[in-house]
Amino acid sequence: MLQKGYFILLMLLTVSAVAFGQKTDRDYLRSGNKLYKDSLFVKAEVDYRKALEVNPKSSAAMYNLGNALLMQQKAQEAMEQYQAASRLEKDKAKLAQIYHNMGVILQSSKKLPECIEAYKESLRNNPHDNETRYNLALAQKQLKDQQQNQNQDKQQEQKQDQKQDEQQQNKDQQDQDKKDQQQNNQQQQQNQNEMSKENAEQLLNAAMQDEKNVQDKVKKQIQIQGKKLDKDW
Numbered sequence: 001m002l003q004k005g006y007f008i009l010l011m012l013l014t015v016s017a018v019a020f021g022q023k024t025d026r027d028y029l030r031s032g033n034k035l036y037k038d039s040l041f042v043k044a045e046v047d048y049r050k051a052l053e054v055n056p057k058s059s060a061a062m063y064n065l066g067n068a069l070l071m072q073q074k075a076q077e078a079m080e081q082y083q084a085a086s087r088l089e090k091d092k093a094k095l096a097q098i099y100h101n102m103g104v105i106l107q108s109s110k111k112l113p114e115c116i117e118a119y120k121e122s123l124r125n126n127p128h129d130n131e132t133r134y135n136l137a138l139a140q141k142q143l144k145d146q147q148q149n150q151n152q153d154k155q156q157e158q159k160q161d162q163k164q165d166e167q168q169q170n171k172d173q174q175d176q177d178k179k180d181q182q183q184n185n186q187q188q189q190q191n192q193n194e195m196s197k198e199n200a201e202q203l204l205n206a207a208m209q210d211e212k213n214v215q216d217k218v219k220k221q222i223q224i225q226g227k228k229l230d231k232d233w
Contacts, residue, residue, distance in 0.1 A: 025051040029048070029061060029064065032045075032064060041068045045069060059094070062085035063089075066082045070105070078105060082101055099118045100118075100119070100122040100135070103132070112139055113143065115139045116136060
């Protein structure tokens with residue numbers, strides 16, 4: 001009986017020791033927060049991930065993990081954690097912080113329409129946050145400037161396209177004029193060739209006619225002279 005009782009007591013002590021040594025998600029959060037304050041963001045990330053392993057629905061662990069990732073310039077991964085936290089968190093003050101940080105990431109990424117909506121959502125949950133209000137006004141101004149610049153760029157592009165079209169039209173007209181001139185030159189050359197051929201034929205015919213006329217005159221003269229000779233004899 002003594003041995004059996006000792007065995008049961010030993011088992012209870014062992015179980016208690018295991019239970020006592022197991023950390024909760026809050027333990028990891030506290031440890032991660034301390035590391036975060038000391039700017040040990042990589043180690044803080046490890047503890048926040050351990051907190052999520054213990055409690056996968058801990059919005060606090062997601063938010064803090066997002067902050068640790070953001071400090072490591074891992075904006076996309078941080079955004080994923082903030083988005084996950086926003087779907088679970090019910091506290092308005094915490095939601096305001098989550099959306100504020102989402103707005104910061106979107107603003108740095110030049111995704112201004114989405115950024116503005118994130119800041120507005122943050123202010124819906126905490127209307128008294130002046131920092132978010134300032135960031136919202138800045139993002140709205142940046143969006144307005146961006147749209148103006150885009151309009152100017154578009155107008156400049158249209159002018160450039162119009163200029164290129166005019167240059168192309170001028171080039172096409174010049175090419176057509178050159179082509180027409182070449183055709184005119186070819187036609188004139190052809191006409192000249194035809195005229196030269198015709199003139200040559202006319203000259204040849206005239207020469208042949210002259211030769212025939214000369215021959216006819218010679219024959220006639222011979223005939224006349226022949227008659228005279230016969231008469232004289």
